[in-house]
Amino acid sequence: MFPFHLMGGPDIRAVVERSRPQLVDRVRETYLAHHRGETVNPNSYFLRFPEKPNARIIALPAFLRGDPGVAGIKWIASFPDNITRNVPRASAVLVLNDFATGYPFACLEAAQISAARTAASAVLAAERIHGSRTADRVAVIGAGIIARTVLEFLASLRWSIGRVAVHDAVPGYARRYAEHAGSLGYPASVADTPTDAVTGADIVLLATTATEPYLLDVGILAAGQTVLNISLRDLGPDVVAAAYNVVDDVDHCLTAGTSVHLAEQKFGHRDFIDATLAQLLLDEETPGRDKPRVFSPFGLGVLDLAVGLEVLAAGRRAGRVTAVPEFFGEVERW
Ligand SMILES: NC(=O)c1ccc[n+]([C@@H]2O[C@H](COP(=O)([O-])OP(=O)(O)OC[C@H]3O[C@@H](n4cnc5c(N)ncnc54)[C@H](O)[C@@H]3O)[C@@H](O)[C@H]2O)c1
Helix, strand or coil: CCCCEEECHHHHHHHHHHCHHHHHHHHHHHHHHHHCCCEECCCCEEEEECCEEEEEEEEEEEEECCCCCEEEEEEEEECHHHHHHCCCCEEEEEEEEECCCCCEEEEEECHHHHHHHHHHHHHHHHHHHHCCCEEEEEEEECCCHHHHHHHHHHHHCCCEEEEEEEECCCHHHHHHHHHHHHHCCCCEEECCCHHHHHCCCCEEEECCCCCCCCECCHHHCCCCCEEEECCCCCECHHHHHCCEEEECCHHHHCCCCCHHHHHHHHHCCCCCEEEEHHHHHCCCCCCCCCCCEEEECCCCHHHHHHHHHHHHHHHHHCCCCEECCCCCCCCCCC
16 A cells, blocks of 8 residues: 655666656656646755865755645755766655655655756757757767766757867866767867857857856857856856846745856846746747857756656556565554
8 A cells, every 4th residue: 555666776777768858848847837836846955064065965855736746855965076986976866755645655766867857957948948959069068977968868859969069177078978979979079178168159068066157258158059057156147147047946046156146146136037948938938149048957856756757657667666565664553
């Protein structure tokens, strides 16, 4: 009566690899559900450590209404220094709770879920803002797991890309990324500086682990460029204020020292926020080409729930989910 299931990383990877377009659809539906008020998505809670100022573990509780509704929480650690040991920065679990009883019914390895929902929202925004699935040049700054996942999602949607220019603070990571892009059918080259990468790009993907803005000159971005500001803290406040800004959720995104939050603090207002992604998806707003167009997704817990549910269902069909019988100690009240 109270089944509990586990799904590990290799099984989730296998499911994600063959369901990327469906996950993008699921993320689109979830943004629209959030827009309609069919979600409860409290602020993320950041556990920080004075001894490790760049590390954090974030709790993202959420509830997605539906039939049946599902609640849950992603608990995701971000330890950027892991990179020096060749260990991924992010590690996570996602717990899903049944809305009828509140009982947890599944625990999923969630670094893969999180990367997939982040990449799905990036490609969704890229297509809507850029206006097609064809780009002459894509710039990537920060050649890590998130940037790799975004490229894999673009490839799964058969984007046509003339060239990828990739810059990373560590040139070896940029070279490896360029090779991976090549293996996906995208010619790629390493750019020595962010400016070299960004100049002439239709689409710019920011996926670094920078904690302070370093792209400060308003001239760094060009009118009409589509900027996927996934890492959220690369752009200076003046660059943000000079752009057309799209966010996933206004209140969420204007927190935690993101570039849009810094812009709000500097200018004392949030008038530079033009639209949410849901408004764009509904054609209620259309970004002009007279300014750079910057998409800043804070990352919503409801997306993790939606993608987690989808992956769990596919995992069950494929026999990739492990049941844990009698997980709970007491399921009948004495
Ligand atoms: N907005 C969201 O919903 C969301 C979701 C998931 C991850 N993220 C963010 O995405 C970012 C990337 O995550 P990841 O897992 O790929 O990390 P990662 O450690 O695998 O990769 C980050 C890369 O950025 C490079 N880098 C760091 N600072 C740089 C700089 N100033 N200039 C150029 N390169 C730089 C590093 O060398 C590394 O190769 C993180 O900041 C993470 O918080 C955002």
